[in-house]
Amino acid sequence: MKSILITGGAGFIGSHVVRLFVKKYPNYKIVNLDALTYAGNLENIVDIEDSPNYKFIKGDICDESLVTQIFKEENITDVIHLAAESHVDRSIKDPLSFVRTNVFGTVTLLNAFVSAWKENFEGHVFYHVSTDEVYGSLDEGGYFLETTPYDPQSPYSASKASSDHFVRAYANTYKLPIKLTNCSNNYGPNQFPEKLIPLMINNIKNNQPLPVYGKGENVRDWLYVIDHARAIDEVFHNGKMGETYNIGGFNEWKNIDIVHLLCSIMDKKLGRQEGESSKLITFVTDRAGHDLRYAIDASKAMNELGWKPSLQFEEGLEKTVDWYLENEEWLERVTSGAYQTYYKEHYA
Ligand code: NAD
């Protein structure tokens, strides 16, 4: 029987991955290890917390003795590793916390995996979830391929690139059975409102300024979070061992265009006059070292695994807005307290 350690399963993407695996694979045991930082929230997975094949453990992936104990006591066969510090703006203020979790934490998990299965890796997988940001920034043309050289530009992406290198180095040195995915920007329910889309939804709802960095010309490639979770399921089960797959929706948008689209969707939902919310748009100081454009070529995953996104962006965005409007209490809880301090300092 598989006993899969999913790290970061109380976060945005992790919670959707945990839900998918717990529901779809009743014969697997799913162990969710999460430190419950500001970004982790057990409310995200409250609907599956009593499932017989699920167990939550509050703890830090950097805690070597805890991780070793979990491997032994839960007889962990596989790892799907999502736990990370994930916000670029925070990495600019506090790079070391990104090195700690994203690099030291990943290596701690790799070591525990090697110790647990050094006699025989057959049938086991260490799956590392990474980001397209490791490839750097594109100009107007071209795409990131799996073979694009790494060129990380922020402390966040440098820490993720480093963790990817460690995962591949363990495959080379210890013959670790690894799989990696590098995904583009996710959006959808449960995303912490420090990120562009939920931050704008929250501010539009509360009639607050909509802080667009620079001129809003930067381009991101957006994928609905449940489509990312479906891709992880596909790669975990059917992806080739040792391989990397780029995951993305071929769905590029300038930030300013997304903000206008959100304003227009929310004007309708909130009964405001068309154009009312877009008056809140405020251009603010640009992010330091702001990557201009990300664009993923996901052909390998599509051709080899038959995976493709299930939702068009406009449909996904509308579902996302609905989720935030229907989950006001969630939004209010996560934006009270420490969020207020972060917000005031960052957008001062
Ligand atoms: P998130 O910030 O929403 O969640 C991270 C989770 O990890 C939280 O539950 C947090 O409590 C937990 N965590 C943080 N430090 C920990 C530690 N030391 N020990 C244990 N748990 C810890 O992040 P997300 O957006 O869901 O991203 C998940 C993963 O996917 C990350 O590895 C990220 O780099 C990657 N990724 C994210 C995106 C995106 O658009 N959000 C895109 C591609 C890849």
Ligand code: DAU
């Ligand atoms: O590409 C994948 C990455 O996408 C993930 O690895 C990261 O974990 C995730 O945070 C995301 O990184 P970005 O920096 O692209 O996402 P963010 O939502 O922070 O910003 C999206 C764009 O919007 C970016 O160009 C910066 C801009 N922005 C963001 C915020 C928070 C604004 O203009 N205003 C804002 O207030």
